[in-house]
Amino acid sequence: MPEDRATLLEHYRQMRGELLAAIDGLGDAQMTERSLDGWSVKDHLAHIALWDDLRAGEVARISAGHGSAWRMTGEQDEALNGLAHDLRRDLSLEQVRWELESSGQRLLEALASASAAGLDASRYGEAGLVSRHEAQHTGWIARWRTERGL
Numbered sequence: 001m002p003e004d005r006a007t008l009l010e011h012y013r014q015m016r017g018e019l020l021a022a023i024d025g026l027g028d029a030q031m032t033e034r035s036l037d038g039w040s041v042k043d044h045l046a047h048i049a050l051w052d053d054l055r056a057g058e059v060a061r062i063s064a065g066h067g068s069a070w071r072m073t074g075e076q077d078e079a080l081n082g083l084a085h086d087l088r089r090d091l092s093l094e095q096v097r098w099e100l101e102s103s104g105q106r107l108l109e110a111l112a113s114a115s116a117a118g119l120d121a122s123r124y125g126e127a128g129l130v131s132r133h134e135a136q137h138t139g140w141i142a143r144w145r146t147e148r149g150l
Contacts, residue, residue: 026145048137053103
């Protein structure tokens with residue numbers, strides 16, 4: 001059954017707003033300090049941007065009538081996340097902010113123009129149509145801020 005486009009768009013906009021609120025007021029040093037379970041806040045943002053890009057591609061791909069390119073095992077998902085973290089770790093904070101904004105916009109655009117097939121959550125693999133992934137990272141960042149008194 002297709003998801004409601006307006007609801008999906010609002011879901012992703014709301015999660016992004018909550019993420020941006022969670023990082024509001026952090027300085028560059030705090031954003032790049034690797035003290036959040038071995039990652040920096042910047043690393044979390046780069047990770048979210050990667051998955052926004054994957055998800056936007058999936059929406060476009062499935063909307064065009066093709067199958068998911070991201071059906072993975074849990075082990076493959078972990079390997080992809082590890083590789084992506086290693087590859088993006090040295091990106092500048094400025095670039096990561098750009099990546100987050102750009103990938104989020106691509107996802108919203110893909111959802112706004114998705115076909116009925118593209119709105120069918122059952123057609124998706126690991127980069128699912130409906131995700132709480134960003135909210136998980138927002139929660140980890142909020143917890144980290146609380147623990148550090150930030």
